[in-house]
Structures are given as C-alpha cells and as structure tokens.
Amino acid sequence: MENWDVVVAGGGPSGISTALHLVQRNPAWAGRVLVIEKARYPRPKLCGGGITDYGFQAIKALGLDLAEIPHTKADEVRLTYRGQRLSFWKRPVLHVVRRDVFDAWLAQKAMERGVTVHQGEAVADVQPHDGGVSVRTSEGAYEARTLVVADGSKGVIRRKLDMEDTGHVARLIEIITPAEDENSRALHREAVAVFDFTPRLDGLQGYYWDFPCVVDGRPSINRGVYDARAVPELPKADLKGVLRESLAERGLDIDQVELMGHPIHWFDPQAALARPHVLLVGDAAGADPLLGEGIAFALGYGEVAAAEIDDAFARNDFAYAGYHPRLMAGSWGSGLKLRVDLARLLYRYNNAFAHWLIMTTLRATMQIVPGMRMYRRPVGA
Numbered sequence: 001m002e003n004w005d006v007v008v009a010g011g012g013p014s015g016i017s018t019a020l021h022l023v024q025r026n027p028a029w030a031g032r033v034l035v036i037e038k039a040r041y042p043r044p045k046l047c048g049g050g051i052t053d054y055g056f057q058a059i060k061a062l063g064l065d066l067a068e069i070p071h072t073k074a075d076e077v078r079l080t081y082r083g084q085r086l087s088f089w090k091r092p093v094l095h096v097v098r099r100d101v102f103d104a105w106l107a108q109k110a111m112e113r114g115v116t117v118h119q120g121e122a123v124a125d126v127q128p129h130d131g132g133v134s135v136r137t138s139e140g141a142y143e144a145r146t147l148v149v150a151d152g153s154k155g156v157i158r159r160k161l162d163m164e165d166t167g168h169v170a171r172l173i174e175i176i177t178p179a180e181d182e183n184s185r186a187l188h189r190e191a192v193a194v195f196d197f198t199p200r201l202d203g204l205q206g207y208y209w210d211f212p213c214v215v216d217g218r219p220s221i222n223r224g225v226y227d228a229r230a231v232p233e234l235p236k237a238d239l240k241g242v243l244r245e246s247l248a249e250r251g252l253d254i255d256q257v258e259l260m261g262h263p264i265h266w267f268d269p270q271a272a273l274a275r276p277h278v279l280l281v282g283d284a285a286g287a288d289p290l291l292g293e294g295i296a297f298a299l300g301y302g303e304v305a306a307a308e309i310d311d312a313f314a315r316n317d318f319a320y321a322g323y324h325p326r327l328m329a330g331s332w333g334s335g336l337k338l339r340v341d342l343a344r345l346l347y348r349y350n351n352a353f354a355h356w357l358i359m360t361t362l363r364a365t366m367q368i369v370p371g372m373r374m375y376r377r378p379v380g381a
C-alpha cells in the first residue's frame, strides 16, 4: 500500500491540469501527486480538438507553448444558420489539436515537473474514510489524502462515491475525412472552422461542425454533430439522419465513413462537485452544454481544484466545502453557468427571437476576447 497526498484518477486535460497547477503553485508539490491513467499515451480520444482562446490562455499561463506540437489554426469561426453567416476573426480564433498528441504532451510536461504518472493502470474502486480515500486499481492499492476524480464523461468513479447528478448527457457523432474536395481544401486554405446551426430545424439541440485538422501529416476535416439535449422533454433529433443530410450537402456519403460516437456529461450548477477528501474536475464535473466545449474548462477546473487542494493542506481541513463556491465565484464556473442558461434557452425555443438573443450574446461574449473582430454576411457573398 502506497501513501500519496494527492491521487488523480484519469490523465486527460482536467487531471493533468490539476497536477500541473499544483506544482506551479508550489514546487513542493513535486513528488506528492500521482496520476493514474488507464490507457497508455498517446491514447485515442474522440474530440474535435478545438481549443478556444480561453483554453489557449490557460495553457500559456501554465508556462507551456502549444507550438511544440503539430496543430491547425482557424482564423475564422463561421456560424451559419439558414443561409445567414456570422463570422468571428482572430489570428487564430481556434487552435485545433489531435487529442492523442495533445494529451500525451501535457502528461509529458507534468512528468518533467515532478508529477508521477502511472499509465495502463485503471482505478477499480474507491472507499472514502475519515482520513482520506482508499484507492484500488488494476495494479495495486493506494491511500490518498485527496482524490481528484478526472475520469471523463464515461467515468464511473463519481457513481461509486454516490455523487451521481441529474445525468445531463449530450450526444455526439464524429467522423474524420481527408481534405480532398474543393470545399475542404478551402477550409484549410482560408483557415475556417464552421458551426452550422441549420439542423436546429430538424430538432437538433446543437450544430454540425467542420474543423480543419491534420491527421498523420495529412490535411483532414474533423466533422460531426452535437446534440446537447439541454431540453430533455423535447423529442430527440435523428442524429444519424442529421449527419447524413449535412454530409450530403457537402458532397459526402455517410455510408463511406466510419462513425464514432461519444457522450459529453455537462455541467449542473446544483450538482455536488466535492465531498470530504474528494474533488471532481473536467467532464466528471461537467462540460459546457451550449457548444460542447470541454478542453478549456477541463484546464480551468484544474486551476480551481489545485487552489482548493493547496489551501486544504495548508489548513489541514479536507472538507472541500469551498470548492463549489470558489468555482462559481470565478470565470470558469460563471462561464459554465451562463452556457447552461443559454443552452436551455436557445435549444428550447426554435424561433427568430431565440436566435437573435443567442447571436447578440455570442457577439457580446466574443467582443471581450482581445483582438477579436466580427462581421455578418449572407452565405456565398
């Protein structure tokens, strides 16, 4: 049985960010944090890989340089809806990474800074007790003063801790196609990422996306459909049917591509995010339901959790009652709450007023990002 001050269950961006923020706050954390990751890096992760400015700034604030790994930049994010186009410009608006590469890089940085990472080891059971949490894995057993649950949207650890929430789950299908046709080549040439909300008309509580990316050195397009299910009482959209139609509009045949599905567990402002000796971060705590953005928030959860853990050890008080209030008092929690409210509004009402409201809010939100420009024009102009 090994004793650790902090055990992190899951080595995605939220778990690694928690570890990186701890050692950044105080180098004395080096050697005291164990990350347990069930896969081995580089491990596949279904994801568009789009990192917004918030995420990029969080990476920079950790003293990391994304230029060290291959990625694509989108200088224009184009929102389309029924022939209307609203574009946001910045150089770049979005960094698009491949998650296998990005997550392996983050984990490598953590190891270089003194974090221990066990790969190919799965957390099987967790038992909280007065002094901490007993953690049993596929390889052994550990005692943790603090357990950080970072096992993602499909993670089961929060359920083992009786921390199951109301179960808000978005549905996604993703595909990757080579950028061989003229439309795809243009997205690469002009560095454009597309969010097409036209499938709202088919009841999709979300959008279809096209993100330019590079897979094994080959220009490709990461595409898919996102269905937040933010308003569960409305009928479910036919996700595959929506994807089929959106691909057909782009000259692609759904039967010729490999479909990959994965849920996103999204944030509930009322849900418990902590119990004594335990904190939830990233998708285990909940991502953004409006756009399904999770990478930036995963990094943000790590920052807040690390501050909370650092304080807990300083005070020798592991109740973690201050984690939820601390998250909500800062920009990460308030940003998530705003997106929950907007998703519930936008995806409930499928009418002109709701769309005007969301466009106005998006414009206002984007305008606070330094250097962002915005304009509107009809598709094809």
Ligand SMILES: Cc1cc2nc3c(=O)[nH]c(=O)nc-3n(C[C@H](O)[C@H](O)[C@H](O)COP(=O)(O)OP(=O)(O)OC[C@H]3O[C@@H](n4cnc5c(N)ncnc54)[C@H](O)[C@@H]3O)c2cc1C
Residues within 6 Å of the ligand: 009, 010, 011, 012, 013, 014, 015, 036, 037, 038, 039, 045, 046, 047, 048, 049, 050, 051, 052, 121, 122, 123, 124, 150, 151, 152, 153, 155, 156, 172, 173, 174, 224, 262, 263, 264, 281, 282, 283, 284, 287, 292, 293, 294, 295, 296, 298
């Ligand atoms: C199709 C799709 C497209 C997306 N596109 C985007 C996008 O473009 N931009 C964006 O910002 N977000 C996107 N997201 C959301 C984003 O992928 C997640 O929000 C993000 O990965 C959350 O990070 P995390 O560290 O919390 O979880 P994860 O990245 O899921 O990491 C969890 C880790 O825990 C490990 N694990 C699980 N169980 C155990 C266990 N028992 N023991 C040990 N380890 C365990 C897993 O192997 C994994 O490495 C997308 C999601 C999907 C499904």
